């Protein structure tokens with residue numbers, strides 16, 4: 001029913017729920033605790049987020065929440081297309097500072113499972129792209145943090161314009177100066 005594909009970053013998993021198509025369109029179980037448990041993935045989500053980015057080339061990230069409110073996330077694209085990225089910032093990890101990116105879109109129905117201890121961000125590849133994602137802890141602004149989107153060696157797609165950034169993201173610390181809380 002749901003395909004789970006490991007990535008070069010341990011615990012970052014590409015999840016693709018099966019779509020049942022018919023003359024009306026399709027049906028898909030977009031989240032199933034049973035499917036995750038069958039993979040040995042014990043995860044409890046407590047908050048769903050939904051954001052719309054109107055312009056192509058919008059970059060949101062690279063974000064994290066520090067302990068005690070670190071969040072694992074399951075990200076999907078409900079409309080449009082994004083390039084979604086996770087960066088490993090777990091102390092002592094053999095892949096510290098390494099990133100994994102993948103195109104998530106309404107069309108491909110793929111989702112990215114990102115554990116706590118990773119930075120998360122994305123770039124929109126189409127206007128009016130929406131992401132919907134599940135989090136394992138509630139929003140804790142006092143634990144909210146950001147690392148510069150262009151400081152991790154990520155091969156962002158070239159969408160032909162300068163990125164659209166929030167004020168917070170425009171002044172985020174580079175990875176080289178980041179002191180990981182994980």
Ligand SMILES: Cc1cn([C@H]2C[C@H](O)[C@@H](COP(=O)(O)OP(=O)(O)O[C@H]3O[C@H](C)C(=O)[C@H](O)[C@H]3O)O2)c(=O)[nH]c1=O
Nearest residue numbers: 049051060061063064073120121122138139140166168
């Ligand atoms: C994240 C969050 C934000 N907010 C409020 C705080 C601000 O007034 C407003 C916009 O927040 P922000 O600019 O941080 O939104 P994004 O830039 O989309 O941030 C998110 O983008 C990257 C991709 C992520 O993975 C994180 O979930 C999150 O950091 O929503 C809330 O009320 N609850 C929340 O959980």
